[in-house]
Amino acid sequence: MLHAVQPGDGGVARVVTDLVRGQLAAGLRVAVACPPGTELAAAVRAEGAEAYDWRVGREPGPALLRETRELGRLLRAVRPALVHAHSAKAGLCARLALRGRVPTVYQPHAWSFEAVGGTTAALARMWERAAAHWTDRIVCVSAAERRTGENAGVRAAWSVIHNGVDAARFAPPADAPASPGPECELPGAGPLVVCVGRLCRQKGQDVLLDAWPTVLAAVPEARLVLVGDGPDAAALRAAADPYFSVHFTGAVADPAPWYRAADLVVLPSRWEGMALAPLEAMASGRPVVVGDVDGARESLPPGHEEHCLVPSGDPAALAAALGRLLGRTELRHSLGREAREHVLSRFDVRRTGAAVAELYRELAGVRCTEHREPIAQ
Structure with missing residues (x-):
């Protein structure tokens, strides 16, 4: 399976890294397409996943056609059983490139039309409504995020899967040997x-x-x-x-x-x-x-x-x-x-990972195996 991700830093990068870590531990073949030189690219490579350089910016613009074509080439090379697109820009490019030919999960991580106003917001809502037809499941990280999408006219199959964190990594000083450095x-x-x-x-x-x-x-x-x-x-x-x-x-x-x-x-x-x-x-x-x-x-x-x-x-x-x-x-x-x-x-990250894995099994019959073959280059 392949995660298509833009941005390659911040909270989205941490969410994807946690998902990749759990999926690799479960025996899945996992690839990530994300901007080169980002913290996400380094992190997923360190975990043992394949990271493919995808030259993509945050905003839609004149480069959109090139970005979509580049992602399409990566998809043809990797041939994933399922694609999980994270955030608005990756959701835009991935769904344009796939158009429903491969089971597609889209996770907005907050709706793009909330970040803008006027005509731009109206166009973003129109796109999200249209692209839902090429989306097997929209994953929202809160019920409120789902309601925001529904109120904008997005009609889709939904799953609400809360974000999770590694509670051991963020343990307070009383529970962890490390203290503020x-x-x-x-x-x-x-x-x-x-x-x-x-x-x-x-x-x-x-x-x-x-x-x-x-x-x-x-x-x-x-x-x-x-x-x-x-x-x-x-x-x-x-x-x-x-x-x-x-x-x-x-x-x-x-x-x-x-x-x-x-x-x-x-x-x-x-x-x-x-x-x-x-x-x-x-x-x-x-x-x-x-x-x-x-x-x-x-x-x-x-x-x-x-x-x-x-x-x-x-x-x-x-x-x-x-x-x-x-x-x-x-x-x-x-x-x-x-x-x-x-x-x-x-909000334990393992709970989040298990819910996402169950969704993959439902959509694409993805199974965990003991043996992982490398992705063909």
Whole structure:
């Protein structure tokens, strides 16, 4: 089977890497087509899967025909029994190249029409409705993401399979020998707020920076770290210039030490399917404050909405939630313990992998075997 993936970094890359690891362990032949030189390409090769260089950008444009043809050539070379396309661009190219000739799974990881407006959004909705005819199953990572698709007029066979995380990898310091390393050393000694995500409009770091002066007014010693890189990095750094308490790490290979260093994790997204970073933070025993977007309510433990869920795009509400939690140490610890137990019971990556494997068996009769033959070149 083949995963067609764009982007090759961030949460999507981590989701695909976890799937590939489990599928290889189960004896499946697995190939991945993704942009060359990305963290995903390196990660799946390290796991033992075949990684095929697919030169594809994030946005549709003049290169779309070339990108679709290139993926078509890879599909003819690999001849997979099933194709799993991840995110809008890969879903666009894969379904144009296949047009239903091979069992096709499409996983949006948040709908493309939520990221744009006007005519572009209308065209994206039209495409998603049309492409559903070439899709054997659309996999949504939350029931809310499915409802968003249905409300946009997408009529398809659906499966809702929540994202999962490796709870052992993100275990809190009490359960793991590793503790926050020197890369997490910062000036000051106040409570630390951590935001992990691509620096872009979707993740809402600009809303967080708008809220930060109000947070400092309530908790003057508070510190904020933005973990990640992205197209909005320069603008966010400029907006943070007046605040010595705001720090940027750039891209990091592993966010786990930052979760462990955090007193509180925040992700004020404008749209999601079900964000991975809050699940990772909760697996690390940390409470999270999240924007009320698709997947947020489903990811939180029961009763956490009162403290941890805020309206998307509302700096005042975000500041109030952060200030309240930063001022209540015992409440943070209690929420963190409940969050980890919640992830262990509902969002373990093995549960996700088993659900995806069952879907493959249903659609294409994919069977696990003891012997794996190399993919013909």
